[in-house]
Amino acid sequence: MAGSRAGRRGARSPAASHPTALVPRRLLSLGGRGPEDVVADHRGGVLTGLEDGRILRVDRPGDPDHTSVRVLAETGGRPLGLELLPDNALLVCDAERGLLRVGLDDGVVRVLADTIAGEPLRFCSNVVALADGTVCFTVSSRTHPLAHWIGDLVEHTGTGRLLRLAPGETEPEVLLDGLQFANGLAVSSDASFLVVAETGACRLIRYWLTGPRQGENEVFLDDLPGWPDNLWRAPDGPIWVAIAAPRVAALEFLHRRGPAVRHTAARIAVRAPFRPPGTAGVLAVGDDGRVLHHLESHRSRHRMVTSACESDDHLILGSLWESGLAVCDLPGRTD
Template identity: 80%
Template sequence: MGHRSTTTGAPNALLPRRLVELGGRGPEDVVADPRGGVLTGLEDGRIVRVDGLGDPARTGVRVVAETGGRPLGLELLPDNALLVCDAERGLLRIGLDDGVVRVLADRVAGAPLRFCSNVVALADGTVYFTVSSRSYPLEHWIGDLVEHTGTGRLLRLAPGETEPEVLLEGLQFANGLAPSADESFLVLAETGRSCLTRYWLTGPSAGRAETFLDDLPGQPDNLWRAPGGPIWVALAGPRVGALELLHRRGPAVRRAAARIAVRAPFRPPGTMGALAVDDAGRVLHHLEGRRARFRMVTSVCEADGRLILGSLWERGLAVCDLPAAPG
């Protein structure tokens, strides 16, 4: 049973305390490690680790690997390895001790695996990941959101396998993933529908998908589960009424609008946002910043006592205060 987003009250302020330059553009996803550091991938293929985010005097950035493609979603593994959704190369595994990059999967259903977006690994070693679009590449992502292609997918890669299994199709720009605390279901962001979808892994509904949280106050991007805490949802942009009206038009009209959109100059609006939700679909935090100097928040995580924001658009990370506990 899905929930409607109960975010009608005024959101709390989301204010960057400082920005951390990374020497490269587009830290699209951010994930925290147990030592308080953050890992992120840049447009030029580098994976960097950022330490000391809670103290400007200790902050340091170092390169830990290079994918040779365009890294997006990341998942840290217990053996100090990193899963990477690379928009150009597929699903990768990187050893953080030696920087060695290994391709886990680069084809699905006989076709090249492109624009994989976010990934999680469960306790049994099964890997789940999303493909945002099979119609548009990453550099033309806006075309998919305008055309509303519904070509997103949820995939599963079982331990020892090299060919992913398609679990769900027809998703509207499938994006972030996060497991429930007991790993009985996955929460999946559909950016093109401004909603979160639940995919059941166990129980009588196993293999079924349903709406988890609908009518979000923005377009959800990456998800990140805080250890012992909520699921953080990055809101990459506000809802756009004209776009939602366009989605009700026929395919030919949407395709024509998408052709214009991919050629038009793009600059994100000056808003930033994030939600924290629990496994019952309740919104615990709604954070928003207007006239922001940090735009297009595509990821959120907690690290070193701070809330860290990543962005496909920016050249660094934003460091914010953690919100007070709800209630």
């Protein structure tokens, strides 16, 4: 049975320390717009998907003299969240086609799930694979498509979901419903719980996979400095949380108004010109909910950071807005 939005138990807030500077060393053009998610592999490469449906591999992104970019596949839709599998395949949340599996050797695209209870799976956002072959993924909105994502954040629909697809099945089940723009997803280091980014509520949710609280959920990290987007777990390291934009007081005031007011405001928002603010940020978070690093820039050359991953001692940033990646130093590394 699907759970509802999270309770308060276990909630933490980010430490009140000043963030350190997030300064790109290099901006890497990809010849296409919107590398929304970035994931690193064990060979020092980074995979991402573009607005035109291409899945790209970027080798040595931190080395300007040896960087290479090649196309691995085309989904025929709009790829968002990615998850590498051990057999050299890639799980893809496609905002138009649903949950996909892409062979990285042959480029073959297979649909794993595209409906739930007769409803088309649209706006799939981020995905993780568990050790037993189970796939968990998020759907950001059931009322607004990707092109109108700002409308869901304004209307505050609470139609986001966390879904699970069991091995061999084609119909997902609902684990959590009623989320405010469900987004990034990561697994704890011991695989006992999932962390889910709830963008519209500026918080992270914990969903227990094992133990005495299996199937229960709670707030994991609250009162974030902005909208959390994709999550990525570093091997033997923290969860990187992309902060796509800072909090907006006027928007939070609007969320306290009635549904009719929010709906009208959303209709206006999706037609208004949009340009992301200059503030870019990322957090590194431990499994105990403690913020290990808070990196931020208020005049960023790389706007709307929607993902972050580590590759060859660099922090690589993706963006729904930009036409390339940003390559930054990891915290503590200045050489």
